[in-house]
Amino acid sequence: MLTGKHIALYVSGGIAAYKAATLVREFIRQKAQVRVVETAGAQAFVTPLTFQVLSKHEVYTDRFAQLAPDQVAHIELADWTDVAVVAPATADLMAKLATGIADDFASTALLATTAPKFIAPAMNVHMWENPATQRNLAVLKQDGMRIIDPDTGFLAEGYQGKGRFPAPVKIVAEVEADLIAADTTLPLHGQQVLVTAGGTRERLDPVRYLTNDSSGKMGYALALAARNLGAQVTLISTVSQLPVPAGITVIHVDSAAAMRNALLKRFATAAMVIMAAAVADFRPAAPATNKIKKTATTYTLELTKNPDILAELGQRKQHQFLIGFAAETQHLLAYAQRKLAQKQVDMIVANDVSSPHAGFNRDTNEVTVLQPNQAPQPLKVAHKTKIAQQILQLAIAAQTD
Template sequence: MLGKNILLCVTGGIAVYKAAALTSKLVQAGAQVKVIMTESACHFVSPLTFQALSRNDVYTNTFDEKHPEKIAHIDLADWADLILVAPATANIIGKMANGIADDMVTTTILASTAPVWLAPAMNVHMYDHPAVQQNISTLHQFGYQFIEPSEGYLACGYVGKGRLEEPEKIVDIVSNFFRSDTKPLKGKTILITAGPTIEKIDPVRYITNRSSGKMGFALAEEAAKMGANVLLITSVETLPIPNGVQCIKIRSANDMYEAVMKHYKQADIVIKSAAVADYTPALVFEQKMKKKDGELTLRLERTKDILKELGRKADKPFLVGFAAETENVDTYAQQKLIKKNADMIVANNVSQTGAGFAGDTNIVTIFKRDGSSVPLPLLSKNETAQHILKEICKTLEKDCRK
C-alpha cells in the first residue's frame, strides 16, 4: 500500500472508535489517508483524533472549503485510489444506493470513479432488514465491494452479525486489493451457484444431498480476489460469505432456477457448482405426514435443468458445469459438455478419497470444448478454485484472439 491514496469515509456508529485504529494501521502500512466524517460520526470521536492519526485535514462539511483554489469534494474524489467507508451505517448504505448526495461523504463518492469498499456495522436486525439487504444488492450491481461484518457481541447487547470487521483484517483486505495491479478477472461479473437444494415434502421433512457448498464458496472467494464482481446463489447457511461477494439465498431447485434466470444476463461467466436436485416431490403436504402401516410411495417429478437451459440461450455466457460422478467420470463429463452446450465441465469421482462431499480437498479434471482436459491432483478446494479460474481465463483469452 506504499504511497496509495485511501479516502476513509467514517459514518455515525459506535464502531467509529475502530475507524480510528484503522486509520493508524493504514498509515503504518504506508498509505496516504484522508478522512471524511459525517456529522453523526463526530458525536462519537472528534475530528481532531483522525487529523492526528492521518496527519491530514479532516473533512466534515461540504461547504467548508479549506483551500479556495480547489473544490474539496471534487479534489478528494479525484485524489483517491480507493474509497473505504468504515463503518458503513444502514443510513449511508441507503443514501448511496439511491444516489442521495446531501453531505460531504455522499457528494464525494458520487463524484469519484475510484473503487469503493464498504464495511457495514449495525444492529443484527438492521443488517438483516430487507431494505438494507436490497440497498446492499443495489450497490453490488454498481460494482461496490463489501467487507462483511463479523458476528459477536454488539454494543446494543445483541449477539449476531453486525460488528465492524477488525481493523487488522480490513488492512489485509485493502493490501490484497493493491497487491497486484493485474487482476485477470477485473471487470468481469461471475455468477456462481453452490451447495445443495432443499426439496420440501412436508413442514418437517425434505429431500436434499450431501453437498456442503465448500467448492462453490471457494470459487466465489478466489474469483473476488482475482478482481471479479461475484454473485453467489446458494442455500448454504453454515459457511461465511467471502468478502466482496454478493449472496442470494435460495432453498429449492426452482428457487435456484428463478434466481439464475433473473441474474445470468448480467454475468460474463456462470459457474454451476451447485448440486441441484434432479427430482422434487410432486405433492407438498401442508401438514406433517403421519406414519401408517405398510410402504409409502413418494411421487417425484423432474426439476428444471438449469445448465441445459442456459446452454440453449442465444445470449449464453461462458458456461461452466460440474459433474460429480462415481464411475466412468471421463465419459459422463464429456457427454455432459456436449449435451448441455457448456464451455467447460469440472468433473470428479466423489467416491475417491479426498474428492467427496463436505471435505476441504478435491481431485478434479477440467474438460474443455476443444477436446482437451486438465487433470488436477489432490488440492485444497481454494487451490482447486484458483486452477479452475485460471483455466477459464486462459480459454477466454484464447477465444478473444480468434
C-alpha cells in the first residue's frame, strides 16, 4: 500500500526526534519515497545530515532557502506529498497547526498541504494533559488530521505517563491502515466484516474453564486479509496474546454465549461474517460461584449444549455472506458438506486438524473450500496469511456472482 507513495515527514523539536530516523527507514522498507522537514528545534536534537543520508534527499529546514530557483520549496513539497506525517509533533507545532500560524518551513508547508496529515504527538505527560494542548488536539481532529495517540510508559523525564512516541512500526502500520480504508477501489471498501477467532472458554468455576486448542491465528489472518481488501473489520476474539493489526476493532469475549451476543449486536449491519472461532459445543451446566474443592475422589461434570451460533446466523441471514469453518479429525468433507447444507451458510472452510500441516496453533493451514452447487476447492498447504487471502478472494467472487 505504501509502495511508491510520497511521504513528507515533519520532525519537530522533541526528545523523540532521534526515533524519527528509524521511522524514515521503516517507510523506506515499505518502498515509500520519503522527504524530511526539520524544525529549528528538531535540528538541535538530530542533524539534517542524518535524515539526508537516510532519505537520500536534501532536508527542508529554512523557509527562505530555495532548493531550485524556479520553484517555491514549501509549495513544491506540499504538492509532491501523498501523505504528511508529523512525528514527533511537539506541543508547539500542534499549536501552530491548530491556529494556522506559518512562521517556519514546517508550519508553512503543512498549511499548504492538502494531502492527508498524520500527527504523532510526543511530549511530557503534563504538557500533554495541559488544557491548551488538549484544546489544540481537538481542533486538529476537527480539521480532519489523523492523530496517532502517544503511548503511556516510561518518559525521558524518568517517570511514567502518557506522551511517549509510539514505535515507528506502529506509526507506519496506522498510516497504512488509514490509506487502505480510504481507498475506494478496494473490493470490500466500506463493508463491515465480522470475524471470530480463538477457542471459547466455558467457565467451570472462578479459576477454571473448558476450552480447546484453537490459537486464533486463522481468524486474525482473515481479519487482516479483509482489512487489506478495504473492509471495516471487527474481530470478536477469545485470545489476547496475538497482536491486533492497525485499523481493526477488537472485542474480547470468553464464552460462546458472550461471542453470540457480540455477533448478534453487529450482525444486521455486517456484509460478511467469518466464523473462524472454535466455539465449544457444550458448557458446564451449573458453573460454581466458588472454587471447586477436591473433597471427593471423583467428580462428575454435567454439560449442557451451547447455542449453535452458525446455524442461528444462517437463519437470520439476509444480505450477509456467511462463512463457517469445519475442523474435523475424520470424515472431513462429509461432515463439512452436511454443515454447509444444514446451516444455510455460503461457504464452509474445512480443515483436517489432525494433519501435520493444518489446524490449531500452527502457522500453516491446508483447507478445502465448499460452496453450494460447486465442486470442493482444495487450497494447498500455505501460511495462514495466504490461505486467508485465498478464502476472501473466493468469497468476493461468490458475492459478486
